[in-house]
Amino acid sequence: MKKIVVLLEKMVEDSEFLYPYLRLKEEGFDVISAAPEKKIYQGKGGQSFKPDKEFSEIKNEVFDAVIVPGGYAPDLWRRDEEIVGFVKKHFENGKIIASICHGPWLLISAGIVKDKNVTGFFAIKDDLMNAGAIYDGKDWVEDGNLLSSTNPQTMLPMMKRLVEKFKE
Secondary structure, three states, X not given: OOEEEEEOOOOEOHHHHHHHHHHXXXXXXXXXXXXXXXXXXXXOOOOEEOOOEEHHHHOOOOOOEEEEOOEOHHHHHOOOHHHHHHHHHHHHOOOEEEEEOOOHHHHHHHOOOOOOEOOOOHHHHHHHHHOOOXXXXXXXXXXXXXXXXOOOOOHHHHHHHHXXXXXX
């Protein structure tokens, strides 16, 4: 069974956390959420979420995919060396990294976007390009084990592709 972690932090974009979490559980995958602390986090839209695990509990585990939702949470994750290292390690080991909207901020800090096709919310286009990513503004893109989408609406086909990749 495929093991997936969805990152959680305050000010996450509610739907970008909740949809992948529930969608992948619905497919029968082993899905957990992880955050810096095991407490209630409020999403950008006002919903409250409690992570399944504290990040310190899973930092040495290996997952088949890491989901990086957007909102303002990626700006906090990118400041946490353990989370940055966790994403980098998974990417370098060929695991899927799927980011949504502002999620690529964390990927930039992990140093994994150079020469990769990556998309994200239009406001981070310059950040992606300055980090060496190939940005063409498409709704969602796939480049090897890296999937990215621009917003909550475009994450739907990206998540469909993630499920397909696991069923190949």
